[in-house]
Amino acid sequence: MNIRNWIRILHRDTGYIFFGMCIVYGLSGIALNHLDDWNPDYVITHKSFSVSDIPDKDAIGKDWILSVISGADLDVNYRSHYFSGANTLKVFLKEGAITVDIKSGEAQLEQIKRRPVFREVNFLHYNKPKKLWTWFSDIFAVSLIFLASTGLFMVKGKKGITGRGAWLTLLGIIIPLIFLFIYLW
């Protein structure tokens, strides 16, 4: 068997093994590329509303808070509350939190939901598990280099690395270099 056949076999089997990892890192790569636009781990929504007839601070308790939740027609579940500031009441919910300015009556509901799939892939991409996962993801990283390198030699002829492939490869190297020249060097 010649070298090209071995390259194809190893490229194929390595690709099978690390298909899942490519999906994990691809998805989380997209998510983490847009950190300025969104929180990739949680869906966080905000809703403002007003609270009236606020009693004295000492009289604010669970019952009053439950009446506020009911009055604002919020589909949330009370957990606990405390005063984070002299005039700021923070109510913890199972779904998030409500912050109330007890002077002005302005309130804001923050609801938090885990973002499925992205939370999990980001957890892995950030190497949060550490230990054995670090080894496995390092092996994956090396395999990506292997896959990229062997991919150059999969095809012979004018569509391979000696033909059109050379130009496409060069383009893929030049683009990141341009960004480095512009933004870093």
Next chain:
Amino acid sequence: MKRLIFIISVLLFINYSCSYLSRKSSGENSALNLSELTTDNFSDKIADNVGKEVTISGRVTHVCRRSGQRLFITGEDSSKTIRVTTGENIPVFDITLEGNMITVRGIVKELIIDEAYLAEWEAEVTDGAAEENKGHEDGLDEHQKEESEGSGTDPLASIQKLREDIAASGKDHLSDYWIETLEFSIVE
């Protein structure tokens, strides 16, 4: 394939055992080092407990949205909050912990903020590296730095303020304390 699955299972078992043994060894020492702290007496007793294993309970008021690497707990006196960071066995804190009462077993850590620390921070700011290195790994909390750097306050002014605080303290440094988690549990 069966051999591969067997090898992976062994490796996972070894990984879990190492984690268990490190947790267990901490537990064996805990009988010697555990001290009861509360969020209210934390600031008074903390200096004596640096490097020691402590147990403390409090209500989670905030979990870092960006990294999930730190949270804050408070007690009866809500003006006093304690920063708790993840540890080797705790990769991340879930935001949904906010509002829960938790009990944390961890190691008390201290960062000494002295002229050397401030000079290094100042050099980062003036070299323009502050953006890339925002928040030291184990130093001044990212929230604290972001409060000064991200809220429009000049970081150099914050550094100068810290220098003034050090001078006013009568000592050659300030101390920042936090707890690095070994394990935690939700009480309610």
